[in-house]
Amino acid sequence: MRFRTAAIHAGQYPADHQGAVMTPVYQTSTFAFQGVNQPGPFDYSRSGNPTRKALEQCLARLENGIAGFAFATGMAAEATVTMMFSAGDRIIVHSDLYGGTYRLFETVMRDKQVTATYIDLRDLDRVERALAEGARGVWIETPTNPLMNLVDLAAISALARAHGAVTICDNTFLSPYFQNPLDLGIDVALHSTTKYINGHSDVVGGGVVVKDPKLAERIGYLQNAMGTCAGPQDCFLVLRGVKTLAVRMEEHNRNALAIAQWLAGHAKVAAVLHPGLESHPQHALALRQMRGYGGTFSFRVSTDMAGMTRLLESVRVFTLAESLGGVESLIDHPATMTHASIPPDVRARMGITDDLIRLSVGIEDLEDLLDDLKQALDRV
Ligand SMILES: *Cc1c(COP(=O)(O)O)cnc(C)c1O
DSSP states (O other): OOHHHHHHHTTOOGGGGTTOSSOOOOOOSBOOOSBTTBOOSOSBTTTOOHHHHHHHHHHHHHTTOSEEEEESSHHHHHHHHHTTSOTTOEEEEESSOOHHHHHIIIIIIGGGTOEEEEEOTTOHHHHHHHHHTTOOEEEEESSOTTTOOOOOHHHHHHHHHHTTOEEEEEOTTTHHHHOOGGGGTOSEEEEETTTTTTOSSSOOOEEEEESOHHHHHHHHHHHHHHTOBOOHHHHHHHHHHHTTHHHHHHHHHHHHHHHHHHHHTOTTEEEEEOTTSTTSTTHHHHHHHOSOOOSEEEEEESSOHHHHHHHHHHOSSSEEOSOOOSSSOEEEOTTTTTTTTSOHHHHHHHTOOTTEEEEEOOSSOHHHHHHHHHHHHHTO
16 A cells, blocks of 8 residues: 555554444443453553554554554653653753753653753764763654754664664654655654644644554553553544645645745745755755655744734734644744743754744645735735
8 A cells, every 4th residue: 555545544444343434433431341351352442442543553554663652642642752761861852843842851851860962963973972972862853843954864863773772753744744754764753643644733642653563562551551642532533634644745845835935035034944945954865855845844034023023913814823734824933932931042042033933834725825925024
Protein backbone atom coordinates (compact mmCIF):
# COMPACT_ATOMS: atom_id res chain seq x y z
CA MET A 1 0.00 0.00 0.00
CA ARG A 2 1.21 3.47 -0.88
CA PHE A 3 0.75 6.51 1.34
CA ARG A 4 -2.69 7.73 0.20
CA THR A 5 -4.14 4.24 0.30
CA ALA A 6 -2.61 3.53 3.71
CA ALA A 7 -3.96 6.81 5.14
CA ILE A 8 -7.46 5.62 4.26
CA HIS A 9 -7.22 1.89 4.99
CA ALA A 10 -4.29 0.98 7.29
CA GLY A 11 -5.48 -0.56 10.57
CA GLN A 12 -9.11 -0.52 9.43
CA TYR A 13 -10.88 -3.83 8.85
CA PRO A 14 -14.66 -3.64 8.25
CA ALA A 15 -15.01 -7.40 8.78
CA ASP A 16 -14.02 -6.92 12.43
CA HIS A 17 -16.86 -4.41 12.97
CA GLN A 18 -20.08 -5.86 11.44
CA GLY A 19 -18.90 -4.57 8.06
CA ALA A 20 -18.83 -0.93 9.21
CA VAL A 21 -16.68 0.96 6.71
CA MET A 22 -15.80 3.59 9.30
CA THR A 23 -14.23 2.08 12.43
CA PRO A 24 -16.93 2.58 15.11
CA VAL A 25 -16.38 4.56 18.31
CA TYR A 26 -16.00 1.90 21.00
CA GLN A 27 -17.24 4.14 23.80
CA THR A 28 -16.71 1.64 26.57
CA SER A 29 -14.40 1.56 29.56
CA THR A 30 -14.30 -2.20 29.95
CA PHE A 31 -14.72 -5.42 27.96
CA ALA A 32 -16.36 -8.74 28.96
CA PHE A 33 -14.01 -11.64 29.71
CA GLN A 34 -14.71 -14.84 27.79
CA GLY A 35 -14.25 -16.88 30.98
CA VAL A 36 -12.16 -16.97 34.15
CA ASN A 37 -8.63 -15.91 33.32
CA GLN A 38 -9.68 -15.57 29.66
CA PRO A 39 -9.72 -11.94 28.55
CA GLY A 40 -10.74 -11.20 24.95
CA PRO A 41 -8.51 -9.11 22.65
CA PHE A 42 -9.32 -6.09 24.85
CA ASP A 43 -9.95 -5.91 28.58
CA TYR A 44 -9.92 -2.27 29.68
CA SER A 45 -9.81 0.88 27.52
CA ARG A 46 -6.72 2.41 29.12
CA SER A 47 -4.77 -0.70 28.08
CA GLY A 48 -6.36 -0.92 24.64
CA ASN A 49 -9.47 0.04 22.69
CA PRO A 50 -10.44 -1.02 19.14
CA THR A 51 -10.95 2.55 17.87
CA ARG A 52 -7.61 3.60 19.27
CA LYS A 53 -5.92 0.50 17.90
CA ALA A 54 -7.10 1.33 14.38
CA LEU A 55 -5.61 4.82 14.65
CA GLU A 56 -2.39 3.51 16.20
CA GLN A 57 -1.89 1.01 13.39
CA CYS A 58 -2.61 3.66 10.79
CA LEU A 59 -0.09 6.09 12.34
CA ALA A 60 2.54 3.33 12.56
CA ARG A 61 2.10 2.58 8.87
CA LEU A 62 2.26 6.24 7.78
CA GLU A 63 5.52 6.78 9.71
CA ASN A 64 6.99 3.45 8.53
CA GLY A 65 7.29 2.10 12.08
CA ILE A 66 6.30 -1.16 13.76
CA ALA A 67 4.12 0.32 16.50
CA GLY A 68 2.07 3.46 17.01
CA PHE A 69 0.57 5.00 20.14
CA ALA A 70 -2.23 7.55 20.38
CA PHE A 71 -2.23 10.02 23.26
CA ALA A 72 -4.70 12.49 24.76
CA THR A 73 -2.63 15.45 23.52
CA GLY A 74 0.72 16.12 21.89
CA MET A 75 2.03 17.09 25.33
CA ALA A 76 0.76 13.78 26.79
CA ALA A 77 2.82 12.05 24.10
CA GLU A 78 5.86 14.18 25.03
CA ALA A 79 5.38 13.63 28.78
CA THR A 80 5.17 9.87 28.23
CA VAL A 81 8.27 9.75 26.03
CA THR A 82 10.30 11.84 28.51
CA MET A 83 9.48 9.23 31.18
CA MET A 84 11.85 6.86 29.34
CA PHE A 85 14.61 8.92 30.93
CA SER A 86 15.76 8.63 34.54
CA ALA A 87 16.95 11.05 37.20
CA GLY A 88 20.47 12.18 36.35
CA ASP A 89 19.98 11.87 32.59
CA ARG A 90 20.87 14.78 30.35
CA ILE A 91 19.06 15.36 27.08
CA ILE A 92 20.18 17.57 24.23
CA VAL A 93 17.27 19.72 23.15
CA HIS A 94 17.18 21.93 20.09
CA SER A 95 17.47 25.57 21.15
CA ASP A 96 14.51 26.65 19.02
CA LEU A 97 11.34 24.66 19.51
CA TYR A 98 7.68 24.49 20.54
CA GLY A 99 7.08 26.58 23.68
CA GLY A 100 5.24 23.78 25.48
CA THR A 101 8.19 21.42 25.04
CA TYR A 102 10.51 24.03 26.53
CA ARG A 103 8.10 24.44 29.46
CA LEU A 104 7.92 20.65 30.00
CA PHE A 105 11.70 20.38 30.23
CA GLU A 106 12.27 23.55 32.26
CA THR A 107 9.43 23.52 34.80
CA VAL A 108 8.60 19.82 35.10
CA MET A 109 11.46 17.53 34.06
CA ARG A 110 14.23 19.65 35.60
CA ASP A 111 12.66 19.14 39.05
CA LYS A 112 12.85 15.38 38.39
CA GLN A 113 16.59 15.70 37.64
CA VAL A 114 16.19 15.11 33.92
CA THR A 115 18.00 18.12 32.53
CA ALA A 116 17.86 19.64 29.09
CA THR A 117 20.93 21.19 27.46
CA TYR A 118 19.86 23.59 24.72
CA ILE A 119 22.03 23.41 21.65
CA ASP A 120 21.65 24.67 18.12
CA LEU A 121 21.45 21.28 16.43
CA ARG A 122 22.67 22.80 13.17
CA ASP A 123 26.10 22.81 14.82
CA LEU A 124 27.08 19.13 14.50
CA ASP A 125 30.45 19.56 16.27
CA ARG A 126 28.66 20.98 19.30
CA VAL A 127 26.18 18.07 19.22
CA GLU A 128 28.99 15.53 19.08
CA ARG A 129 30.73 17.15 22.05
CA ALA A 130 27.53 17.04 24.13
CA LEU A 131 27.02 13.39 23.17
CA ALA A 132 30.61 12.58 24.14
CA GLU A 133 29.90 14.20 27.53
CA GLY A 134 27.20 11.56 28.08
CA ALA A 135 23.85 12.96 26.90
CA ARG A 136 21.26 10.16 26.87
CA GLY A 137 18.89 11.60 24.29
CA VAL A 138 18.46 14.18 21.53
CA TRP A 139 15.13 15.99 21.15
CA ILE A 140 14.64 17.45 17.70
CA GLU A 141 12.08 19.57 15.95
CA THR A 142 12.45 20.27 12.23
CA PRO A 143 11.41 22.64 10.83
CA THR A 144 11.55 24.52 14.11
CA ASN A 145 8.69 26.52 15.48
CA PRO A 146 8.49 29.41 14.70
CA LEU A 147 11.88 30.14 13.10
CA MET A 148 11.72 27.43 10.42
CA ASN A 149 15.30 26.26 10.89
CA LEU A 150 16.08 22.72 9.78
CA VAL A 151 17.97 19.95 11.53
CA ASP A 152 19.82 17.29 9.53
CA LEU A 153 18.04 14.18 10.80
CA ALA A 154 20.33 11.61 9.13
CA ALA A 155 23.48 13.31 10.47
CA ILE A 156 22.16 13.71 14.03
CA SER A 157 20.76 10.18 14.25
CA ALA A 158 24.10 8.72 13.09
CA LEU A 159 25.99 10.71 15.74
CA ALA A 160 23.50 9.77 18.46
CA ARG A 161 23.57 6.08 17.56
CA ALA A 162 27.35 6.05 17.77
CA HIS A 163 27.04 7.34 21.35
CA GLY A 164 24.07 5.17 22.37
CA ALA A 165 21.67 8.10 22.75
CA VAL A 166 18.01 7.86 21.77
CA THR A 167 16.69 10.36 19.20
CA ILE A 168 13.20 11.85 19.23
CA CYS A 169 11.86 13.96 16.39
CA ASP A 170 8.71 16.04 16.74
CA ASN A 171 7.36 15.71 13.19
CA THR A 172 4.21 17.77 13.75
CA PHE A 173 5.03 20.55 11.26
CA LEU A 174 5.48 18.40 8.15
CA SER A 175 3.33 15.37 9.04
CA PRO A 176 4.33 11.91 7.75
CA TYR A 177 3.24 13.00 4.28
CA PHE A 178 6.27 15.26 3.82
CA GLN A 179 8.88 13.76 6.17
CA ASN A 180 9.56 10.38 7.80
CA PRO A 181 12.13 10.69 10.62
CA LEU A 182 12.34 6.93 11.23
CA ASP A 183 13.53 6.41 7.63
CA LEU A 184 16.41 8.78 8.42
CA GLY A 185 17.51 6.80 11.47
CA ILE A 186 15.52 8.57 14.20
CA ASP A 187 14.22 6.32 17.01
CA VAL A 188 10.96 8.03 17.94
CA ALA A 189 8.65 10.05 15.66
CA LEU A 190 6.28 12.20 17.67
CA HIS A 191 3.20 14.21 16.63
CA SER A 192 0.67 16.59 17.95
CA THR A 193 -2.16 15.03 15.93
CA THR A 194 -4.08 18.18 16.89
CA LYS A 195 -2.38 19.79 13.90
CA TYR A 196 -2.11 18.42 10.34
CA ILE A 197 -2.87 14.76 11.04
CA ASN A 198 -6.36 15.56 12.30
CA GLY A 199 -6.45 18.77 10.33
CA HIS A 200 -9.88 20.12 11.28
CA SER A 201 -9.18 21.98 14.53
CA ASP A 202 -11.69 19.92 16.50
CA VAL A 203 -9.49 17.55 18.52
CA VAL A 204 -6.38 17.68 20.68
CA GLY A 205 -4.29 14.54 20.36
CA GLY A 206 -0.81 13.10 20.21
CA GLY A 207 0.95 10.26 18.46
CA VAL A 208 4.21 8.34 18.74
CA VAL A 209 5.67 5.82 16.28
CA VAL A 210 8.78 3.67 16.77
CA LYS A 211 10.50 0.94 14.78
CA ASP A 212 12.39 -0.89 17.53
CA PRO A 213 10.45 -3.62 19.42
CA LYS A 214 12.12 -2.80 22.76
CA LEU A 215 11.17 0.89 22.47
CA ALA A 216 7.66 -0.12 21.43
CA GLU A 217 7.30 -2.25 24.53
CA ARG A 218 8.62 0.53 26.77
CA ILE A 219 6.32 3.22 25.36
CA GLY A 220 3.31 0.90 25.40
CA TYR A 221 4.07 0.12 29.03
CA LEU A 222 4.35 3.82 29.93
CA GLN A 223 1.17 4.74 28.02
CA ASN A 224 -0.78 2.17 30.06
CA ALA A 225 0.96 2.85 33.38
CA MET A 226 0.61 6.63 33.10
CA GLY A 227 -2.85 6.57 31.49
CA THR A 228 -1.97 9.18 28.88
CA CYS A 229 -3.87 7.49 26.02
CA ALA A 230 -6.45 9.13 23.76
CA GLY A 231 -10.17 8.44 24.20
CA PRO A 232 -12.15 6.56 21.52
CA GLN A 233 -14.17 9.56 20.26
CA ASP A 234 -11.01 11.58 19.66
CA CYS A 235 -9.35 8.60 17.95
CA PHE A 236 -12.38 8.30 15.65
CA LEU A 237 -12.09 11.96 14.65
CA VAL A 238 -8.34 11.76 14.04
CA LEU A 239 -8.86 8.56 12.04
CA ARG A 240 -11.39 10.41 9.88
CA GLY A 241 -9.12 13.43 9.50
CA VAL A 242 -6.01 11.48 8.52
CA LYS A 243 -7.80 9.95 5.51
CA THR A 244 -7.44 13.29 3.68
CA LEU A 245 -3.94 14.12 4.96
CA ALA A 246 -2.28 13.78 1.55
CA VAL A 247 -4.73 16.01 -0.33
CA ARG A 248 -4.76 18.61 2.44
CA MET A 249 -0.96 18.73 2.70
CA GLU A 250 -0.63 19.31 -1.04
CA GLU A 251 -2.99 22.31 -0.80
CA HIS A 252 -1.36 23.69 2.39
CA ASN A 253 2.02 23.40 0.75
CA ARG A 254 0.97 25.10 -2.48
CA ASN A 255 -0.85 28.01 -0.77
CA ALA A 256 1.92 28.60 1.78
CA LEU A 257 4.71 28.62 -0.79
CA ALA A 258 2.78 31.06 -3.01
CA ILE A 259 2.14 33.38 -0.05
CA ALA A 260 5.79 33.18 1.05
CA GLN A 261 6.93 34.14 -2.44
CA TRP A 262 4.47 37.05 -2.53
CA LEU A 263 5.54 38.27 0.94
CA ALA A 264 9.21 38.10 -0.05
CA GLY A 265 8.52 40.86 -2.59
CA HIS A 266 6.48 43.08 -0.25
CA ALA A 267 8.04 46.41 0.77
CA LYS A 268 6.97 46.13 4.44
CA VAL A 269 8.26 42.58 4.89
CA ALA A 270 11.81 42.39 6.24
CA ALA A 271 12.32 38.62 5.95
CA VAL A 272 10.42 35.46 5.05
CA LEU A 273 11.40 32.27 6.88
CA HIS A 274 10.26 29.44 4.59
CA PRO A 275 12.48 26.44 3.71
CA GLY A 276 11.04 26.31 0.19
CA LEU A 277 12.54 29.68 -0.73
CA GLU A 278 15.99 29.62 -2.26
CA SER A 279 16.88 32.42 0.18
CA HIS A 280 16.48 29.96 3.08
CA PRO A 281 20.01 29.07 4.26
CA GLN A 282 19.10 25.37 4.44
CA HIS A 283 17.10 25.08 1.23
CA ALA A 284 19.40 22.27 0.03
CA LEU A 285 18.76 20.25 3.19
CA ALA A 286 15.01 20.81 2.73
CA LEU A 287 15.22 19.29 -0.75
CA ARG A 288 17.17 16.34 0.67
CA GLN A 289 15.10 15.31 3.68
CA MET A 290 11.60 16.67 3.04
CA ARG A 291 9.12 16.00 0.23
CA GLY A 292 7.37 19.34 0.79
CA TYR A 293 7.35 22.31 3.16
CA GLY A 294 3.96 22.09 4.82
CA GLY A 295 1.67 25.04 5.45
CA THR A 296 3.32 26.85 8.34
CA PHE A 297 6.00 29.51 8.10
CA SER A 298 6.99 32.87 9.55
CA PHE A 299 7.92 36.34 8.40
CA ARG A 300 9.19 39.59 9.87
CA VAL A 301 7.44 42.92 9.36
CA SER A 302 9.27 46.27 9.39
CA THR A 303 7.12 48.01 11.99
CA ASP A 304 6.67 48.65 15.72
CA MET A 305 4.28 46.88 18.13
CA ALA A 306 1.47 49.35 17.30
CA GLY A 307 1.77 48.57 13.59
CA MET A 308 1.90 44.88 14.41
CA THR A 309 -1.27 45.13 16.48
CA ARG A 310 -3.08 46.91 13.62
CA LEU A 311 -2.00 44.18 11.20
CA LEU A 312 -2.98 41.31 13.49
CA GLU A 313 -6.37 42.86 14.30
CA SER A 314 -7.33 43.69 10.72
CA VAL A 315 -7.15 40.25 9.12
CA ARG A 316 -10.58 38.90 8.11
CA VAL A 317 -9.98 35.51 6.49
CA PHE A 318 -7.03 34.59 8.72
CA THR A 319 -8.03 34.12 12.36
CA LEU A 320 -5.82 35.44 15.16
CA ALA A 321 -5.32 32.19 17.09
CA GLU A 322 -2.75 29.74 18.40
CA SER A 323 -2.35 26.28 16.87
CA LEU A 324 -1.79 25.31 13.25
CA GLY A 325 -2.47 22.60 10.73
CA GLY A 326 -6.22 23.05 10.30
CA VAL A 327 -8.01 23.66 7.01
CA GLU A 328 -8.60 27.30 8.03
CA SER A 329 -5.81 29.88 7.98
CA LEU A 330 -4.52 31.20 11.30
CA ILE A 331 -2.19 34.06 12.14
CA ASP A 332 -0.07 33.97 15.30
CA HIS A 333 2.16 36.46 17.07
CA PRO A 334 4.67 34.10 18.75
CA ALA A 335 6.09 36.66 21.21
CA THR A 336 2.70 37.32 22.85
CA MET A 337 0.92 34.04 22.07
CA THR A 338 2.44 30.62 21.36
CA HIS A 339 5.90 31.42 22.73
CA ALA A 340 4.93 33.75 25.59
CA SER A 341 5.85 31.03 28.12
CA ILE A 342 9.53 31.37 27.14
CA PRO A 343 11.27 34.07 29.25
CA PRO A 344 11.71 37.35 27.28
CA ASP A 345 15.54 37.27 27.37
CA VAL A 346 15.61 33.68 26.07
CA ARG A 347 13.07 34.62 23.39
CA ALA A 348 15.16 37.59 22.30
CA ARG A 349 18.29 35.43 22.09
CA MET A 350 16.38 32.92 19.95
CA GLY A 351 15.09 35.64 17.60
CA ILE A 352 11.44 35.40 18.57
CA THR A 353 10.99 39.17 18.60
CA ASP A 354 7.91 41.40 18.33
CA ASP A 355 8.29 41.76 14.54
CA LEU A 356 7.73 38.05 13.92
CA ILE A 357 4.45 36.61 12.59
CA ARG A 358 3.70 32.94 12.07
CA LEU A 359 1.09 31.85 9.55
CA SER A 360 -0.68 28.54 9.41
CA VAL A 361 -1.90 28.68 5.84
CA GLY A 362 -5.13 26.80 5.29
CA ILE A 363 -6.67 25.41 2.14
CA GLU A 364 -8.96 28.33 1.26
CA ASP A 365 -8.71 30.06 -2.14
CA LEU A 366 -5.22 31.50 -2.48
CA GLU A 367 -6.55 34.82 -3.89
CA ASP A 368 -8.69 35.41 -0.77
CA LEU A 369 -5.70 34.76 1.48
CA LEU A 370 -3.49 37.11 -0.51
CA ASP A 371 -6.15 39.86 -0.55
CA ASP A 372 -6.54 39.55 3.21
CA LEU A 373 -2.80 39.83 3.93
CA LYS A 374 -2.49 42.69 1.46
CA GLN A 375 -5.16 44.83 3.17
CA ALA A 376 -3.73 43.98 6.61
CA LEU A 377 -0.17 44.92 5.58
CA ASP A 378 -1.55 48.20 4.15
CA ARG A 379 -2.49 49.20 7.72
CA VAL A 380 1.00 48.78 9.13
C1 LIG B 1 1.01 21.82 19.24
C2 LIG B 1 2.33 21.21 19.30
C3 LIG B 1 2.70 20.36 20.35
C4 LIG B 1 1.78 20.08 21.52
O1 LIG B 1 0.62 19.42 21.15
P1 LIG B 1 -0.79 19.53 21.92
O2 LIG B 1 -1.66 18.64 21.12
O3 LIG B 1 -1.19 20.97 21.89
O4 LIG B 1 -0.57 19.06 23.31
C5 LIG B 1 3.96 19.80 20.32
N1 LIG B 1 4.83 20.06 19.32
C6 LIG B 1 4.52 20.89 18.30
C7 LIG B 1 5.51 21.14 17.24
C8 LIG B 1 3.27 21.49 18.25
O5 LIG B 1 2.97 22.31 17.25
